[in-house]
Structures are given as structure tokens and as C-alpha cells.
Amino acid sequence: MNDSYLKFVNSPFGARLARSLGLPKPEVLRRYRGDRPxxxxxxxxxxxxxxRLFDALAKLVASIGMTSVAHESAGLWVPLANRHGLMTGRFEAAEAGSSGKLAALLFDASGIEDSSHLEPLYGFFHDTLRSLGQCGRIVVLGRPPEACASSRQWTAQRALEGLTRSLGKEARRGITANLVYVEEGAESTESGIDATLRFFLSPRSAYVSGQVVRIVQSSAQSGTQGGAGGAHVGGGTSALAVDWAQPLAGRRALVTGAARGIGAAIASVLAAEGAHVIGLDMPSARDALAATLRPLNGTALAFDIAAPEAPAQIAAALDEQGVDIVVHNAGITKDKTIAKMSEAAWQSVLDINLGAQERIDDALLAGGILRDRGRIVAVSSISGIAGNLGQTNYATSKAGVIGRVQSMAPRLRARGITINAVAPGFIETQMTAKIPLTIREAGRRMNSMSQGGQPVDVAQTIAWLAQPGSAGISGQVVRVCGQSLIGA
Incomplete structure (x- = not known):
């Protein structure tokens, strides 16, 4: 579905008209394309x-081929910058090259232990924010507040959330701002920061902003993961032979609701990153499912996930080779206010959106079909966080998905399995195209990007959570909403 207003105000005539009338001009977001760097x-x-994370940051930036300059916002760490050959000083726009614009801002706040230490944040972002280019990236790194040794450290680290979310709303121009809390020691383990920083610095995260992600040390020790891309050598992410172009090579991924829309986008992105995709959808969608999976060399399964026998059927279909990734995308809506909603509409939405996930996971986990060190990613919704008029059934089911993720994460930790959810906001799909125009326009504009997201935005976020390098992320919900003003 096209956003006519976005297209118009980014045309030569529309841009002039928007400027003269003072109309908002959403940025055309830069999304990942294989033919561009x-x-x-x-x-x-x-x-x-x-x-504490500067060494890891400098190495990561060097490995992705970007050039970095260190801002002299705190003199104590200048020797670290010098060790990596970075020039330091008060940043000036001219240093950004011919365009005069920066691609990204990174701030290591991991050593801040008192509110009196927050001053360098002002100095850095005051100097640099206006030099950040269109669709630029802001990433702040800190320590999880709940793991801090003192209440003052907890206080200072928690303050980073207000800063980061405010930066996302101030920056505009398609710029994203996200916060990554890194547990002490996690940066040098298999669950390290490379995969997460690559995602947040990449065009793949175009519609993900205002998010807080925690990385902890994964409990599963390194070793060989059968059928999933070779040996994992101990000593940290840097020791892994990761092909970042295809980080899911050798893995098998089950995607429910894969025939069209967001599910089809998920299947396509996972396949592009090297996974063999097993797409599942209703028997009535068999032709559309085959059309989606055929160019991906995927496998199609036609089952009704609401049927009592479906979990056993799915388990039997996957049993011989097992699966490494399970993406619960299938879902339905039957919107009415609860006073006008039928019991059947209530029950069917909860059964498909929530109960089916529980039953399928029970079957795959009990039979060992989802292998150790696997990934479960469920699709929740902003409605499950903030609620929504006329969606009590849908919001209940999607809040339940969040509950599943949070409750199951500790239980799956011993097997090295992670479980997370993505919560899309307004995404341009056939479903949202049916929303009345005025409500649809409000949904598009009520976020920091002033536009709806695309199915690929959800898919790219799921692919990041499915990667081996995301082993330290579990029990979390990542909104794909352009930093929605609802439920933010």
C-alpha cells in the first residue's frame, strides 16, 4: 500500500508546497538493499x-568499514581513542567529509556510575546532533540498571532511557535512536554486541527507534550446533566465523502465516540471510504459499494452526531434520467493541493469535524438534502494549504473547534457546489498507517518522533476533513502530 502524502511531499513540487505551507515532510527512509553498501x-x-565498551565499539566500527572520529567529551578516555588511531577533539561539521554530515553517533555510557557523570552526554550530542545526516543512526550503550552495584549507578543508567527516546523525537529526518544495555562481560562473549550494533547502525533498522535492548551473557556454552552452520568456538563473538551476508546459513526456519504480507516478507528476508524456510499457512492459502516459497527454494506446509491436531502434524513434518528458528507470525483480527463482540470472535482471535503459539511450541520443545540454541520470535503488536479501541480480543492476545516471551525466557535459558517478540505499529499491509482513511492517516503520522512501516521492517528485526550473535537477547519485546507516540 502506498502512502500518497509521503510520495507527494517528497516530489519537487510537493516539497516546495510543504515548505511554503509549513506542512510536515516525512523522510523517505533508507532501507537495506543488496545492491548498495x-x-x-x-x-x-x-x-x-x-x-568500558570503547575497545569493542572501535573494533566493530573498523570491521564494518566505517570511519570514526572520537569526540573529546571526557579527557580520561582519550588514550583509548589514541590506541585505536582515532583523532579526538571537539567535533566540527567539516570533519564529516564533503557532505558535512555524519552517518552515526555512538556513545559509550557504560562507565557512568553517578548522575554527576551525565554531563558528557550533553557535550557530545550538543556538538554532533545537528551534523547527523538524513536517516542517520544514534546508539547509546550502557549497563543494565537492575545489575548495577549501587542505587546511584542504577539511577544514572536508567536516565539514559529518557535521553535516548528524546533524541529520537528531536532528531527527525528519518534518524533513529536506540539504547543497548550490555551486561558486564557480555561484550566479550558469544552473546556480544556485534550483531546488535550492526542491526542498529544498518538501514535494516529503518523503522526501529526509541527501543531499549538488553544483552546478557548467554548460559549455553560454545560447541558444535548440529546442522546449523558449523562449529562455534569459545571466546566470544569475534571468534565465530560469521558470514555477515548470510548469518543464518545452514539453519532451518519455520514461519507461520507465510503466504502473504508480513509473513511473506519474513520468509524472504530469512532466506536471503541463508536459512531454509519452511512456510506454514492455511490450506485455503496453499497456492499463495507456494508462490511465496517457490522462488526462495523453501518448503510449504498447509495446516490450520487452530485445529487440535495441528501441533502434532507440524512436529511430524519437521521431525526428521528439526528446526532452528520458529517465527510465530500467523494472526487474525475480528474488531468490535467488547459490548458488540460475539463470543466466537473473542475466542477465535485468542485461540489463533495466542493459544496456537503455546500448543505449537509445546510440541516442538517436548520432542526436541526445536534444537538447543534455537530461536523463537513471536509477532505481538503495539495494541498488546497500549490497547486499542475495538480490539479487546486482539490486544488481549498480543499482550499474552508478551507474557509468553517474558515467562518462557528463563525456562529456555539452560538450552540456549532465546524467545523474543516484535511489536509492530502501523505497517502498510492489506489489513491496514482496509482501515478508514482518517484513522489510517492518524496511524501513519503518530510516530517520530511520521509514516507507516513496511513489512520488510518487521522481517529485518526478526532476522536480527534469529541470528546466532543475538544469543544474549531473550525475554524482550522490540517495537517496530517508528517510535510510536502510542504506548511509547
Whole structure:
């Protein structure tokens, strides 16, 4: 579905008219394309009191081929910058090259232990934010507040959330801002920061902003994961032989509701990253499912997930080779206010959107069909976070998905299996195309990007959570909503 307003105000005539009338002009977001460089440009790196992640940041930036300059916002860490050959000083726009614009801003706040240490954040972002280019990236790194040794450290680290979310709303121009809390020591383990930083610095995260992600050390020790892309050598993510072009090579992924829309986009992105995709959908969608999976060299399964026998059928179909990734995307809506809603409409939405996930996972986990160190990613919704008029059944089911993720994560930790959810906001699909025009326009504009997302935005986020390098992320919900003003 096309956003006519977005297209118009980004045309030569429309842009002039928007400027003269003072109309909002949403940015055309830069999304990942295989025929363009994923990373380029200059990154400005800043740090606060005694940064602990600077070495890992500098190595990551060098590995993706971007150029970095260190901002002299705290003199104590200048020797670290010098060790990596970075120039330091008060940042000036001219340093960003011919365009005068930066591609990204990174700030290491991991050493901040007191509110009096927050001052360098002002100095860094005050100097650099206006030099950040269109569709630029902001990433702040800190320590999980709940793991802090003192209440003052907890306080200071928690303050980073307000800063990061505000930066996302101030920056505009398609710029995203996200916060990554890294548990002490996790940066040098298999669950490290590479996969997450690559995602947040990439065009793949075009519609993900205002999010807080926690990375902890995964409990599963390194070893060989059968059928999933070779040996994993101990010592950290840097020791893994990762093909970042195809990080899911050798893995098998089950995607429910894969025939069309967001499900088809998920299947396509996972396949592009190397996974063999097993797409599942209703028997009535058999032809559409085959059309989606055929160019991906995937496997089609036609089952009704609401049927009592479906979990056993799915398990039997996957049993011989097992599966490494399960994506619960299938879902329905039957919208009415609860006073006018039939019992059947209530029950069917909860059964398909929530109960089917529970039953399928029970079958795959009990039979060992979802292998150790596997990934479960469920599709929730902003409605499950904030509620929505006329969607009590849908919002209940999607909030239940979040509950599943949070409750199951500790139970699956011993097997090295992660479980997370994505919560899309307004995504341009056939479903949202049926929404009345005025409500549809409100849904598009009520976020920091002032536009709806695309199915590929959800798919790219799921692919990141499915990667081996995301082993330290579990029990979390990542909104794909352009930093929605609802439920933010």
C-alpha cells in the first residue's frame, strides 16, 4: 500500500508546497538493499566516565568499514581513542567529509556510575546532533540498571532511557535512536554486541527507534550446533566465523502465516540471510504459499494452526531434520467493541493469535524438534502494549504473547534457546489498507517518522533476533513502530 502524502511531499513540487505551507515532510527512509553498501560514512564516538565498551565499539566500527572520529567529551578516555588511531577533539561539521554530515553517533555510557557523570552526554550530542545526516543512526550503550552495584549507578543508567527516546523525537529526518544495555562481560562473549550494533547502525533498522535492548551473557556454552552452520568456538563473538551476508546459513526456519504480507516478507528476508524456510499457512492459502516459497527454494506446509491436531502434524513434518528458528507470525483480527463482540470472535482471535503459539511450541520443545540454541520470535503488536479501541480480543492476545516471551525466557535459558517478540505499529499491509482513511492517516503520522512501516521492517528485526550473535537477547519485546507516540 502506498502512502500518497509521503510520495507527494517528497516530489519537487510537493516539497516546495510543504515548505511554503509549513506542512510536515516525512523522510523517505533508507532501507537495506543488496545492491548498495550497508555501511558507509563517518561515525562520531563519544564516551562518559571510564568507558568500558570503547575497545569493542572501535573494533566493530573498523570491521564494518566505517570511519570514526572520537569526540573529546571526557579527557580520561582519550588514550583509548589514541590506541585505536582515532583523532579526538571537539567535533566540527567539516570533519564529516564533503557532505558535512555524519552517518552515526555512538556513545559509550557504560562507565557512568553517578548522575554527576551525565554531563558528557550533553557535550557530545550538543556538538554532533545537528551534523547527523538524513536517516542517520544514534546508539547509546550502557549497563543494565537492575545489575548495577549501587542505587546511584542504577539511577544514572536508567536516565539514559529518557535521553535516548528524546533524541529520537528531536532528531527527525528519518534518524533513529536506540539504547543497548550490555551486561558486564557480555561484550566479550558469544552473546556480544556485534550483531546488535550492526542491526542498529544498518538501514535494516529503518523503522526501529526509541527501543531499549538488553544483552546478557548467554548460559549455553560454545560447541558444535548440529546442522546449523558449523562449529562455534569459545571466546566470544569475534571468534565465530560469521558470514555477515548470510548469518543464518545452514539453519532451518519455520514461519507461520507465510503466504502473504508480513509473513511473506519474513520468509524472504530469512532466506536471503541463508536459512531454509519452511512456510506454514492455511490450506485455503496453499497456492499463495507456494508462490511465496517457490522462488526462495523453501518448503510449504498447509495446516490450520487452530485445529487440535495441528501441533502434532507440524512436529511430524519437521521431525526428521528439526528446526532452528520458529517465527510465530500467523494472526487474525475480528474488531468490535467488547459490548458488540460475539463470543466466537473473542475466542477465535485468542485461540489463533495466542493459544496456537503455546500448543505449537509445546510440541516442538517436548520432542526436541526445536534444537538447543534455537530461536523463537513471536509477532505481538503495539495494541498488546497500549490497547486499542475495538480490539479487546486482539490486544488481549498480543499482550499474552508478551507474557509468553517474558515467562518462557528463563525456562529456555539452560538450552540456549532465546524467545523474543516484535511489536509492530502501523505497517502498510492489506489489513491496514482496509482501515478508514482518517484513522489510517492518524496511524501513519503518530510516530517520530511520521509514516507507516513496511513489512520488510518487521522481517529485518526478526532476522536480527534469529541470528546466532543475538544469543544474549531473550525475554524482550522490540517495537517496530517508528517510535510510536502510542504506548511509547
Amino acid at each position: 550497508e555501511f558507509d560514512g563517518l561515525i562520531a564516538i563519544g564516551a562518559g566516565h571510564e568507558p
